[in-house]
Amino acid sequence: MPDIEIEMRVNGTPRRAVVPPRLTLADFLRERCGLTGTHLGCEHGVCGACTVLVAGEAVRACLVFAVQADGAEITTIEGIAAEDGELSPVQSAFRDHHGLQCGFCTPGFVVSVTAFLRDNPDPTDEQIREGLSGNLCRCTGYQGILDAVRAAAREETG
Numbered sequence: 001m002p003d004i005e006i007e008m009r010v011n012g013t014p015r016r017a018v019v020p021p022r023l024t025l026a027d028f029l030r031e032r033c034g035l036t037g038t039h040l041g042c043e044h045g046v047c048g049a050c051t052v053l054v055a056g057e058a059v060r061a062c063l064v065f066a067v068q069a070d071g072a073e074i075t076t077i078e079g080i081a082a083e084d085g086e087l088s089p090v091q092s093a094f095r096d097h098h099g100l101q102c103g104f105c106t107p108g109f110v111v112s113v114t115a116f117l118r119d120n121p122d123p124t125d126e127q128i129r130e131g132l133s134g135n136l137c138r139c140t141g142y143q144g145i146l147d148a149v150r151a152a153a154r155e156e157t158g
Contacts, residue, residue: 011079026061037077048135051108058115077107099148101139
């Protein structure tokens with residue numbers, strides 16, 4: 001099958017490329033865009049380390065082909081902070097509440113939580129646990145992550 005030309009906006013920047021039809025969005029972002037914050041863990045959509053926003057929805061970039069994102073607005077972990085570098089409320093909460101340890105899963109958690117809190121601004125602990133169920137961490141035991149999500153929710157709702 002011949003390569004396909006695609007266009008998308010990644011973190012607000014227009015990107016155009018010619019890609020093989022089976023190139024994953026994760027590989028496109030990492031290899032073609034140099035955005036290595038999108039981590040590849042399981043490559044089966046289970047761990048959530050590759051989570052990005054496609055048109056505002058959290059998706060596993062390892063399960064989406066780059067050609068499927070043609071025309072879309074993509075936000076990676078590199079696009080979550082403000083342009084001046086100020087951390088988002090979610091990023092700040094993860095830092096302040098020790099919601100990370102080795103850091104490998106952190107980008108996926110931050111992107112997932114960003115979308116989760118946009119849709120659920122005042123979640124219960126049960127809703128937080130359900131919202132985080134698609135992301136795995138092998139280091140923290142999750143208490144710091146839960147604390148960070150609660151704090152980010154308080155920060156965003158004022």
